[in-house]
Amino acid sequence: MIKSKRSRLSDYIIAFICVLIIIVCLVPMLNILARSLSSSEALIRNEVMLWPKGLNLNAYKLVLSDSKYTWSLGWTAILTVICTFVSVTLTTLCAYPLTYSKLKGRRFFNALILFTMYFSAGTIPHYLLYKDLGILNHPLVLIIPNSISVFYMIIMRSFFYSIPESLRESAEIDGAGPFRILMSIYLPLSKPVIATLSLFYAVGRWNGFSDALMYMNNRAYHPIQLLLYNILNSITAIEVATQEGFASLPGLSDTLQAATVMFATVPILIIYPWLQKYFIAGATLGALKD
Amino acid sequence: MEKTWAERRRSMNNYLRQYWSLYVMLALPLTFFIIFRYIPMTYIQIAFKRYSIIQTPWEMPWAANNGFQYFIRAFQNQDFIYAVRNTLLLNFLDLLVGFPAPIILALILNELAFPKFKRLTQSVAYMPHFLSWIIIAGMAKQLFAPTNGLINIALTRMGFDTIPFLNDPNHWVGTYLLLGVWRNMGWNTIIYLAALTGINPELYEASAIDGASRWQNIRYITLPSLRPTIVTLLILNLGQILSSEFDRPFALSNPLVNSVSNVISIFVYQYGIRGLQFSLTTAVGLFQSVICVIFLFGANALAKKFGDRGIW
Numbered sequence: 302m303i304k305s306k307r308s309r310l311s312d313y314i315i316a317f318i319c320v321l322i323i324i325v326c327l328v329p330m331l332n333i334l335a336r337s338l339s340s341s342e343a344l345i346r347n348e349v350m351l352w353p354k355g356l357n358l359n360a361y362k363l364v365l366s367d368s369k370y371t372w373s374l375g376w377t378a379i380l381t382v383i384c385t386f387v388s389v390t391l392t393t394l395c396a397y398p399l400t401y402s403k404l405k406g407r408r409f410f411n412a413l414i415l416f417t418m419y420f421s422a423g424t425i426p427h428y429l430l431y432k433d434l435g436i437l438n439h440p441l442v443l444i445i446p447n448s449i450s451v452f453y454m455i456i457m458r459s460f461f462y463s464i465p466e467s468l469r470e471s472a473e474i475d476g477a478g479p480f481r482i483l484m485s486i487y488l489p490l491s492k493p494v495i496a497t498l499s500l501f502y503a504v505g506r507w508n509g510f511s512d513a514l515m516y517m518n519n520r521a522y523h524p525i526q527l528l529l530y531n532i533l534n535s536i537t538a539i540e541v542a543t544q545e546g547f548a549s550l551p552g553l554s555d556t557l558q559a560a561t562v563m564f565a566t567v568p569i570l571i572i573y574p575w576l577q578k579y580f581i582a583g584a585t586l587g588a589l590k591d
Numbered sequence: 592m593e594k595t596w597a598e599r600r601r602s603m604n605n606y607l608r609q610y611w612s613l614y615v616m617l618a619l620p621l622t623f624f625i626i627f628r629y630i631p632m633t634y635i636q637i638a639f640k641r642y643s644i645i646q647t648p649w650e651m652p653w654a655a656n657n658g659f660q661y662f663i664r665a666f667q668n669q670d671f672i673y674a675v676r677n678t679l680l681l682n683f684l685d686l687l688v689g690f691p692a693p694i695i696l697a698l699i700l701n702e703l704a705f706p707k708f709k710r711l712t713q714s715v716a717y718m719p720h721f722l723s724w725i726i727i728a729g730m731a732k733q734l735f736a737p738t739n740g741l742i743n744i745a746l747t748r749m750g751f752d753t754i755p756f757l758n759d760p761n762h763w764v765g766t767y768l769l770l771g772v773w774r775n776m777g778w779n780t781i782i783y784l785a786a787l788t789g790i791n792p793e794l795y796e797a798s799a800i801d802g803a804s805r806w807q808n809i810r811y812i813t814l815p816s817l818r819p820t821i822v823t824l825l826i827l828n829l830g831q832i833l834s835s836e837f838d839r840p841f842a843l844s845n846p847l848v849n850s851v852s853n854v855i856s857i858f859v860y861q862y863g864i865r866g867l868q869f870s871l872t873t874a875v876g877l878f879q880s881v882i883c884v885i886f887l888f889g890a891n892a893l894a895k896k897f898g899d900r901g902i903w
Contacts, residue, residue, distance in 0.1 A: 315699055326715045326718065326773070333734070336733055403606070414620075422880070424876055426631035426632070429648075508723030514860075529725050555739070
């Protein structure tokens with residue numbers, strides 16, 4: 302009896318540790334939410350912790366009234382949709398043929414693709430290639446160069462492998478070609494993995510900024526994360542005003558910075574429940590080697 | 592029996608008639624890999640040549656010192672030496688702090704007796720992984736602000752001095768590590784939790800009969816079962832000790848802490864894309880890629896030597 306009591310006590314200690322972990326994970330987000338909803342005076346008086354003081358939506362209104370920021374949000378959304386579509390299509394076209402054991406040259410194709418996972422030419426050769434191709438500072442540079450992730454391709458391929466080959470064989474007997482089999486058998490059965498990879502690609506594009514920083518000089522095509530970086534790292538409000546067009550604003554207070562961060566975060570938080578539904582399957586599949 | 596040439600040709604024709612569309616499908620992805628992954632490799636020769644804007648890499652003249660001029664120049668560059676030092680230092684400390692964290696969290700989650708609460712903890716702990724480093728840097732800037740940030744308000748109210756979390760090189764390293772743990776600890780538990788589900792429950796039943804304590808269960812059953820996963824991941828991480836993330840140090844750094852935050856990838860960005868020293872930075876990139884591949888192969892060989900599965 303004493304033993305079970307002791308273990309119940311330790312159960313609660315462990316639960317308490319988990320509560321602390323949850324708090325640590327949430328505090329930064331709650332803090333920034335509270336700051337974005339507070340008045341600037343309350344922030345200056347050091348009153349804002351986890352709950353907004355002087356509740357108002359001014360910062361959000363100001364951000365939404367800035368055409369540069371709203372354009373960037375919209376552009377990043379469009380970019381994310383295009384990238385996700387292109388990436389998932391190309392990844393499928395890459396993974397599916399490689400599951401055919403009869404495919405001649407399969408070992409070579411696999412080696413060709415896997416090698417790029419371990420050795421990369423580096424930033425500058427890529428930069429110079431884009432320059433020679435003429436896609437530097439063109440929106441395509443944000444879409445094409447990273448459209449296939451080898452890692453995600455492997456995840457998709459392992460999923461395709463798990464579909465019984467007998468299905469394919471019976472379709473072949475009925476006279477269906479590989480493309481027909483992909484469209485009418487493999488894709489309908491692969492909804493979970495397509496959903497997982499779409500979400501991963503979408504989050505990657507939404508969160509990505511280093512490609513735009515390096516290869517995109519045209520501010521009109523800067524994705525939201527890069528705009529956010531410029532806003533957060535401008536030392537003075539005047540600098541922001543001149544660089545990012547917040548010219549109409551009296552000054553960029555912490556409240557406003559918090560609101561801009563919130564705008565970039567909210568889409569991730571909205572899709573997170575769906576993400577969560579799929580990513581564990583995806584992440585553990587990726588851990589398998591084949 | 593040897594197939595005749597005609598037979599072979601006929602079977603090849605049959606094969607192509609049935610499977611030609613596979614090659615059509617592969618054409619686009621393979622073109623992608625050739626153009627965007629292999630053609631850049633031909634530009635690597637710029638590391639050994641004097642860059643000229645009007646010539647192709649094949650036509651550029653060789654650099655001095657048998658082509659190694661830019662490698663020599665890189666190692667004479669103080670900024671590059673600092674970048675290598677910072678990369679090694681940050682990666683090593685990150686391994687020291689960030690590697691055990693998910694193992695400990697996985698053990699805690701595994702011992703948690705309330706299933707619904709366990710799922711809630713997991714949901715919350717995985718979330719930071721999906722935030723970009725820019726967003727995290729934005730949150731950190733507000734949370735750790737010197738005067739009106741939450742943490743420093745709390746510290747002053749408790750009677751402590753404020754801490755310059757992001758504005759002093761030493762504290763910055765700590766904050767960098769802390770934020771890495773915050774973002775990745777939960778996510779990295781997934782692989783350990785998956786390994787934990789593979790443990791035979793009979794082991795725990797047997798230990799319960801023997802009257803083992805919770806601690807003894809962890810020490811003698813759970814941890815030994817995780818050992819292969821831990822060893823593999825540890826060695827993989829060691830293999831990446833000279834690879835450098837760009838987003839994380841770039842987003843978190845500021846002019847006050849450049850002495851510790853400038854890593855190799857940032858050096859390449861500043862000297863190459865901003866400073867247009869293409870030969871020098873291609874050389875630096877090649878140096879880094881080669882070392883990374885060597886380390887990775889070495890690490891994989893080590894993993895196999897220790898009796899655990901390698902990565903390929």
